[in-house]
Amino acid sequence: MKKVLIVDDAAFMRAAIKTILERNGFEVVGEAENGAIGVRKYQELRPDIVTMDITMPEMTGLEALKHIRSFDPDAKVIMITAMGQEHLVKEAILSGAKSFIVKPFKEDHVVQTLKKVLN
Amino acid sequence: MSDQFLGDQMLDMFIFETAQLLEQLEACILDAEKDGAYSRDAINEIFRIMHTLKGSSAMMRYDDISSLAHSIEDLFYFLREENPGIIEYSELTDLVLAGVDFVKSQIEKIKSGSAADDDASKLIADNREFLAKLKGSDPAKQEADTAKKDPTPGNRNRTLKSKTVLPAGNMQIRSGLSSVSRKAVKWRT
Numbered sequence: 001m002k003k004v005l006i007v008d009d010a011a012f013m014r015a016a017i018k019t020i021l022e023r024n025g026f027e028v029v030g031e032a033e034n035g036a037i038g039v040r041k042y043q044e045l046r047p048d049i050v051t052m053d054i055t056m057p058e059m060t061g062l063e064a065l066k067h068i069r070s071f072d073p074d075a076k077v078i079m080i081t082a083m084g085q086e087h088l089v090k091e092a093i094l095s096g097a098k099s100f101i102v103k104p105f106k107e108d109h110v111v112q113t114l115k116k117v118l119n
Numbered sequence: 120m121s122d123q124f125l126g127d128q129m130l131d132m133f134i135f136e137t138a139q140l141l142e143q144l145e146a147c148i149l150d151a152e153k154d155g156a157y158s159r160d161a162i163n164e165i166f167r168i169m170h171t172l173k174g175s176s177a178m179m180r181y182d183d184i185s186s187l188a189h190s191i192e193d194l195f196y197f198l199r200e201e202n203p204g205i206i207e208y209s210e211l212t213d214l215v216l217a218g219v220d221f222v223k224s225q226i227e228k229i230k231s232g233s234a235a236d237d238d239a240s241k242l243i244a245d246n247r248e249f250l251a252k253l254k255g256s257d258p259a260k261q262e263a264d265t266a267k268k269d270p271t272p273g274n275r276n277r278t279l280k281s282k283t284v285l286p287a288g289n290m291q292i293r294s295g296l297s298s299v300s301r302k303a304v305k306w307r308t
Contacts (some may be wrong), residue, residue: 012136012175055170082174104177
């Protein structure tokens with residue numbers, strides 16, 4: 001079972017992603033409410049994949065992505081973005097993000113995106 | 120999305136988190152009113168609150184809440200990025216608090232099991248209009264306009280000076296609580 005870390009400052013979003021993933025055969029090993037905690041939990045838990053929100057307090061998803069990638073150049077990070085953040089998505093991909101999911105998302109799309117990146 | 124997987128538990132979480140966000144938002148606004156200024160932190164915080172609300176309400180398919188939050192997010196994105204310095208902050212506060220009132224009324228409807236179907240288009244239009252006004256009074260543009268209108272160096276300097284009385288990053292509120300914000304404060308207590 002693939003291990004996932006969910007990084008998002010909104011408890012609602014974390015719960016939505018967790019609900020989708022757990023009933024599609026993923027194991028959510030950890031959750032973080034900002035980028036800094038996300039980086040720490042990545043190092044601790046070594047998940048197979050990370051879903052990373054972009055706009056967060058303390059440390060943004062973009063910064064956290066860069067920290068995680070410098071710690072583990074093979075890290076698989078998928079950005080969760082809102083409409084209107086296309087310019088940030090480009091920067092994220094250039095910084096090593098494997099893919100992105102735009103809110104509001106559909107269950108199938110989330111599952112397919114993670115599976116594609118993991119394969 | 121809600122028909123796919125978001126059951127009662129997600130709805131409860133949405134209501135709970137939205138109430139928390141609105142509380143943080145009101146605290147930010149009240150502090151700003153008290154200090155007579157919106158700090159950089161307050162601007163960032165309000166931007167983030169609106170961004171979160173936009174995302175979660177879109178997931179729940181409350182499109183009017185989401186679009187309204189988006190329009191306020193856009194306002195604070197502009198303030199954060201452009202730091203325009205001198206604007207009508209009492210008007211801004213009124214717009215944000217009108218948004219808060221709308222979201223609260225929708226949340227009450229959701230809690231009581233009714234459809235959250237009020238129309239936010241007037242509020243969204245007000246926010247867009249205010250943003251357009253802010254963009255129109257962009258200091259760089261003003262400077263260019265002033266230069267065009269009055270090429271005399273002495274006059275130009277005087278005009279610019281009078282427009283840049285407020286230091287960037289310390290945005291002043293021009294007047295006290297407006298009628299809308301008074302209402303919101305009353306509601307809060």
